Amino acid sequence: MTEPAPFRPSPQQRLVVLSGAGLSARTGLGTFRGPGGLWTLEPEVEHAMQASALPDSLPSLWRVWGAMARVAGGHGPTPGHYAIARMGAPVITQNVDGLHQAAGSTDVSELHGRAYTAVCLDPVCSWEAPLTPGDGERAEDHGVPSQCPLCSSPTRPDVVLFDEMLPEGALRRAQQLAVSADVFAVVGTSGTVFPAAALGPLAREHGATTVLIDIEPPSDPFVRESFDHVITGDAHQVLPDWERHWTRPGGAVNPFLDPFG
Numbered sequence: 001m002t003e004p005a006p007f008r009p010s011p012q013q014r015l016v017v018l019s020g021a022g023l024s025a026r027t028g029l030g031t032f033r034g035p036g037g038l039w040t041l042e043p044e045v046e047h048a049m050q051a052s053a054l055p056d057s058l059p060s061l062w063r064v065w066g067a068m069a070r071v072a073g074g075h076g077p078t079p080g081h082y083a084i085a086r087m088g089a090p091v092i093t094q095n096v097d098g099l100h101q102a103a104g105s106t107d108v109s110e111l112h113g114r115a116y117t118a119v120c121l122d123p124v125c126s127w128e129a130p131l132t133p134g135d136g137e138r139a140e141d142h143g144v145p146s147q148c149p150l151c152s153s154p155t156r157p158d159v160v161l162f163d164e165m166l167p168e169g170a171l172r173r174a175q176q177l178a179v180s181a182d183v184f185a186v187v188g189t190s191g192t193v194f195p196a197a198a199l200g201p202l203a204r205e206h207g208a209t210t211v212l213i214d215i216e217p218p219s220d221p222f223v224r225e226s227f228d229h230v231i232t233g234d235a236h237q238v239l240p241d242w243e244r245h246w247t248r249p250g251g252a253v254n255p256f257l258d259p260f261g
Contacts, residue, residue: 007211007229008245013182015089018174018199020189022214023235024097027075051161055121055154059137065115065157066142068097070133073116077103080187083239087246092174094189094196096159109173111166111196113159120148121156128158171195178203185211187235192223200226213238 009015047053048060077085077099084091085104093100093108096115100108118139120127127150132143139146139155148155160166174196178184184203189196204210204226212227213235224230231238 006241007209007231008242009183009185009209011246013209014180015087015183015185016177016181016203016208017084017089017091018184018186018189018196019084019091019093019095019100020187020196021095022188023078023080024072024095024099024188026078026236027072027097027099049161051163054156054161058139058154058156061157061159062139062142063137065096065159066131066133067135069115069131069142070135072097072099073102073133079236080239081105083243086243089185090177092177092196092199094193107177109170109177111160111170111174113157113167115157115159117158118142118144118155119158120151120153122148122151122153125151125153127151127155131157166195174199175202178208179206181206181208183211184208185213186227187213187239192218204228 048057081099081103090107091100091105093110094112096110096113098114098116116131118129118131125148127148129144134141144155146155178199179202181203184200186200200210210227211229211231213231213233215234217224217230217232
């Protein structure tokens with residue numbers, strides 16, 4: 001019996017990618033949930049992620065998110081990030097590490113903020129500045145002032161905490177991308193955290209083929225049934241394979257012309 005050909009999008013289709021922590025795990029950045037997740041290993045950090053803990057939680061936030069930005073910047077993008085960028089796919093990401101932009105993606109909707117940027121704690125203040133990630137619990141350890149130069153309020157990493165609203169512009173753009181997709185691929189995320197979890201069904205309602213790529217896809221039949229295709233595999237192999245077929249008919253690689261393809 002012939003095995004069915006694996007699903008791959010075509011260049012004629014508009015591919016949109018929703019990415020989560022699993023895509024960046026190869027850099028050394030851990031995921032958040034699960035036995036080896038950050039919330040399990042450092043439960044006090046999960047408490048610090050509550051918006052109600054501000055401003056007392058700022059030392060923990062600077063330590064955790066500054067370190068995340070340092071690890072991401074030191075490692076750089078993964079093969080999956082590069083493949084997404086080279087296919088020109090718009091990205092909706094739950095990650096805050098900036099690796100999609102570092103890989104060359106230009107249309108990136110960051111739902112959970114930016115660990116590589118500092119902002120003012122006062123939501124009406126417009127000050128922001130890029131970090132120089134370091135190692136410590138003070139803003140100065142990461143190259144930014146601890147007090148806002150505009151209003152003197154404390155500064156913070158630009159990440160969305162529990163009980164905070166997602167950035168309105170990023171969420172609106174994510175919904176627009178979902179509606180416009182021909183293929184909506186979910187990579188490196190459980191697909192169960194809202195409002196991001198609603199984007200796949202939204203894309204499907206508007207005619208998109210929905211795809212989940214996960215090395216260990218969820219066993220919950222309700223989650224699996226929400227996708228047209230569930231690909232069990234390493235995103236850093238699946239996405240480069242998509243890219244090869246995207247750019248070379250048949251996916252063939254000439255080892256003399258493209259030894260690293």
